[in-house]
Amino acid sequence: QVHLVESGGGLVQAGDSLNISCLASGSSINNFGMGWFRQAPGKEREFVGVSWNDNSDNTIYADSVKGRFTISRDNAKKVVTLQMSSLKLDDSAVYYCVAKTGPGDAYVWGQGTQVTVSS
Numbered sequence: 001q002v003h004l005v006e007s008g009g010g011l012v013q014a015g016d017s018l019n020i021s022c023l024a025s026g027s028s029i030n031n032f033g034m035g036w037f038r039q040a041p042g043k044e045r046e047f048v049g050v051s052w053n054d055n056s057d058n059t060i061y062a063d064s065v066k067g068r069f070t071i072s073r074d075n076a077k078k079v080v081t082l083q084m085s086s087l088k089l090d091d092s093a094v095y096y097c098v099a100k101t102g103p104g105d106a107y108v109w110g111q112g113t114q115v116t117v118s119s
Helices: none
Strands: 003-007 010-013 018-025 033-039 046-051 059-061 069-074 079-084 093-100 107-109 113-118
Touching (some): 018 093, 018 113, 046 069, 046 079, 046 093, 059 069
Antiparallel strands (some): 018 079, 033 093, 069 079, 093 113
16 A cells, blocks of 8 residues: 655745655555645645646646646656645645545545645
8 A cells, every 4th residue: 555645844934935745655656646635724625736647737736726836746756746836825734645546446645744824
């Protein structure tokens, strides 16, 4: 089973940029959909974006982050990166990496990394 560990979260100011990463172990991620969700206090977990394969062009983003967030991946290193720019207060959340390992498989989740955007 693939295991996912996020890193890179922290405290930033509105308008700043921040990259967070997901390191996978246990399985190749070459054929996995790799994506990100986030959850803010008092809110439901929401979709951020997904990369369906190692081509970052094959991505889907939530409307709330389109144009600001970019998912990239290095399958050889088993790393998926979420590049975030023009961060807003509403981007504050715990960000979770997720892997979709197959069409009939449940999502595999990381433990999350906190991103806090302040004024």
